[in-house]
Amino acid sequence: MFKLYYAPGTCALATHIALEEAGAPYEAVRVDFGSQAQRSPEYLAINPKGRVPALVTESGTLTETPALLVFVAQRFPAAELAPLSDPFALAQLQEFNNYLCSTVHVAHAHGRRGARWADDAAAIEAMKRKVSATMTECFELIEQKLLQGPWVMGEQFTICDPYLFTIGTWLEGDGVDTGKLPRVIEHRRRMLARPAVQKAVAAERTQIA
Amino acid sequence: MFKLYYAPGTCALATHIALEEAGAPYEAVRVDFGSQAQRSPEYLAINPKGRVPALVTESGTLTETPALLVFVAQRFPAAELAPLSDPFALAQLQEFNNYLCSTVHVAHAHGRRGARWADDAAAIEAMKRKVSATMTECFELIEQKLLQGPWVMGEQFTICDPYLFTIGTWLEGDGVDTGKLPRVIEHRRRMLARPAVQKAVAAERTQIA
Numbered sequence: 520m521f522k523l524y525y526a527p528g529t530c531a532l533a534t535h536i537a538l539e540e541a542g543a544p545y546e547a548v549r550v551d552f553g554s555q556a557q558r559s560p561e562y563l564a565i566n567p568k569g570r571v572p573a574l575v576t577e578s579g580t581l582t583e584t585p586a587l588l589v590f591v592a593q594r595f596p597a598a599e600l601a602p603l604s605d606p607f608a609l610a611q612l613q614e615f616n617n618y619l620c621s622t623v624h625v626a627h628a629h630g631r632r633g634a635r636w637a638d639d640a641a642a643i644e645a646m647k648r649k650v651s652a653t654m655t656e657c658f659e660l661i662e663q664k665l666l667q668g669p670w671v672m673g674e675q676f677t678i679c680d681p682y683l684f685t686i687g688t689w690l691e692g693d694g695v696d697t698g699k700l701p702r703v704i705e706h707r708r709r710m711l712a713r714p715a716v717q718k719a720v721a722a723e724r725t726q727i728a
Numbered sequence: 729m730f731k732l733y734y735a736p737g738t739c740a741l742a743t744h745i746a747l748e749e750a751g752a753p754y755e756a757v758r759v760d761f762g763s764q765a766q767r768s769p770e771y772l773a774i775n776p777k778g779r780v781p782a783l784v785t786e787s788g789t790l791t792e793t794p795a796l797l798v799f800v801a802q803r804f805p806a807a808e809l810a811p812l813s814d815p816f817a818l819a820q821l822q823e824f825n826n827y828l829c830s831t832v833h834v835a836h837a838h839g840r841r842g843a844r845w846a847d848d849a850a851a852i853e854a855m856k857r858k859v860s861a862t863m864t865e866c867f868e869l870i871e872q873k874l875l876q877g878p879w880v881m882g883e884q885f886t887i888c889d890p891y892l893f894t895i896g897t898w899l900e901g902d903g904v905d906t907g908k909l910p911r912v913i914e915h916r917r918r919m920l921a922r923p924a925v926q927k928a929v930a931a932e933r934t935q936i937a
Contacts, residue, residue: 583827610799617792645848
């Protein structure tokens with residue numbers, strides 16, 4: 520039985536959905552960001568980075584969403600969540616997820632976590648002001664080039680889909696005009712029709728438009 | 729024959745080294761950042777993100793360093809650059825590389841590419857001032873917890889090693905006191921003793937302390 524440490528509204532939802540899609544045995548454990556529980560000694564013993572998600576497995580604890588997603592796909596191959604034996608196709612999948620973690624998630628984080636990168640209050644405000652533009656730019660690339668449709672990688676549902684869906688739930692809060700992202704929003708609706716997605720979303724009690 | 733698009737001083741060096749370690753057939757093509765060649769229509773046709781690395785393969789073009797590294801390992805399995813059939817071990821490897829791309833590389837980028845995240849000149853200066861602290865924090869975690877030794881993942885040389893080495897070449901420029909990172913610096917020396925590393929470094933004509 521795995522333990523998934525998550526907080527609502529974070530990228531942990533991607534792994535939460537993937538575990539549901541895979542039919543994996545797991546328990547979801549909420550980390551209370553309101554009381555800064557991610558900085559408690561107890562949680563830092565689980566994940567020294569003080570972030571979510573963290574997945575406790577029988578072999579040890581894993582972090583970082585793209586790593587967790589491939590792990591779930593490889594541990595539960597019957598769910599066919601990634602083209603594991605095709606180097607080029609797997610690289611395309613990882614390329615997409617890597618763009619989400621190192622560019623898109625980072626763009627979003629400047630709206631809430633600017634203190635990571637500057638100590639000056641005015642600088643942190645300046646970062647907030649640019650989030651809508653940077654997130655729009657990222658999602659225009661996704662809308663126009665990266666999202667193949669109906670799923671991210673084409674006909675096959677993969678671990679890219681929960682990750683795009685999760686980061687896409689931040690768009691309205693980041694001030695992005697989703698009217699210009701019809702394919703991304705269609706993808707969101709397609710995701711919300713899946714029982715695994717509904718179950719993970721309900722468990723985290725996240726509101727999604 | 730692959731084509732690796734790179735620029736000196738960038739994270740493309742990690743893939744460059746991995747291709748050498750794998751004995752892969754490739755040609756390295758320099759993208760001249762001095763003349764903003766990464767923004768030229770010719771290069772944007774290869775990589776719409778306008779960044780390096782990009783790897784042109786017989787099946788198409790791939791980007792994003794962690795994706796490229798697993799691709800090289802999987803395409804050239806004889807080089808044994810990743811524990812591809814062990815889901816937990818592969819996830820640990822990906823967790824490390826993902827930390828480098830989404831946290832460490834991002835911390836570094838605030839010293840040179842602050843305009844990605846704010847338009848205000850004072851904010852961009854404020855970001856520069858924090859790089860030495862954030863890079864120090866990241867590398868203390870690597871020094872104390874993540875680098876198992878002698879290689880990142882322990883006894884086995886993997887695709888984590890060229891990536892750590894590459895990002896580690898930025899430490900002095902980022903104002904990090906490497907005297908407090910003896911294990912990271914030992915890892916650098918161990919890397920520089922490998923013929924594949926020497927060849928890639930010489931080809932890029934990068935100066936490394």
